[in-house]
Amino acid sequence: MAEPQRPYRRAEYNRALIANALLSPxxxxxxxxxxxxxxxxxxxxLVLPVALVVYxxxxxxxxxxxxxxxxVLARERDRRRAALDEGRLDPHALADPIRTLLEGATQREQRIREAIDRAELPYTEVSVEVDRFVxxxxxxxxxxQLLHEALAETPPAAVERRLxxxxxxxxxxxxxxxxxxxxxxxxxxxxESQLRRFFNEMERILVELDTVRGNLVSVSASTEAANQQRLAGEVRDLREELGAVAEGMSEAYERPDRPPDDPAAEGQALR
Incomplete structure (x- = not known):
């Protein structure tokens, strides 16, 4: 997937306003x-200087x-969001429980964007981190989904009965x-253990995204960089935890000699 775009800054907004004014039909x-x-x-x-002044x-x-x-703001917002949406995963290609979690993340992304849109500018460091997280x-x-399909094709219970x-x-x-x-x-x-871990951690992370959105609403009127950086850091931490879950699912294929993980121990390791 492409790297998410950086925040839409005041200078970029100003340049868009200038370009719009100069190119107005x-x-x-x-x-x-x-x-x-x-x-x-x-x-x-004789007319040239007058024309330039009038222009x-x-x-x-x-x-x-x-x-x-x-x-201008609405146009730039739509353009950037269209770019962000390119190449995104189709949720309908996923199994129902996985799709539900992904759609939950997308809904929270939209809520956070709506909160940011009510601030002075619609794109901030928090928005970028949410893009990266999603x-x-x-x-x-x-x-x-790969784990889900493999387990559906060969359920552990069926293998155990045969054994x-x-x-x-x-x-x-x-x-x-x-x-x-x-x-x-x-x-x-x-x-099976890694897939169970995925579901457990995703539910927790979605709850924490709701908390980020609540914190964002409470400080939306503030322009303090520290608040923005703190909230962006919270989303970044969630993304890193998500990476640990993804790594664990990869290891389920790469290290078949390793015994099944203890879900409780995994949860402690992430905290």
Whole structure:
């Protein structure tokens, strides 16, 4: 996935306002009309400075127009959000329980954005960290989907029943098959443990995202950089915890010799 865009800063907003004022169709037509009239009257050099002054006044009026500013802000917001939405994971490709968690994260992302939109500018360091978090969650959800599909195809309980049946037969000719099933059961149990960890941690992280949104609303009127950095740091910490969950799911494939993880111990390790 592409790296999320950096925050939309005041300087960028100001440049967008200037560009909008200079390229406003009405202002450009005024300038062009006066220059054409100067050429037609064979007085181009006399008309040029007047045309530039009139154009400058018209552009300044557009720049200071509050309604124009709102239009520019809305246009830039839509453009950046469209760029952020490119390449995002389709939730409908996921199993129901995984999709529910991902949609929950997306809803919280939108709520945090709405809270930020009510501030002076719509994009801040917090917004960037939320973008990164949701994309990290999409990647983690994709890994969880792989585990879910593997477990659905070969449930650990089915492998265990087959293994118990072979052991009860005590047939030496089945020794290799028994060892293979023991290895398969170990892998499936590890995947099951990691998937359970994913669900538990995601539910907790979504609750903490709600807390971030509540904190953001309470300080939305403040411009103190420390508040913004603190909230961004909270989301960043959640993203790092999410990375630990994703790493654990990868290890479920890469280290089949490792015994199933203790969910309680995993939860303590993340804190």
């Amino acid at each position: 009405f202002n450009v037509l005024v300038l062009a009309g006066m220059l054409i009239a100067g050429i037609a009257l064979n007085a181009f050099l 400058g006044v018209a552009a300044a009026r557009t720049y200071l127009d509050g309604e124009e500013g709102e239009k 994309r990290a969650m999409e990647g983690t959800a994709s890994r969880a 118990e049946g072979l052991r009860a037969e005590e047939d030496p000719a089945q020794a290799e098959l028994v060892r293979a099933l023991e290895q398969q059961l170990l892998v499936q149990q590890r995947m």
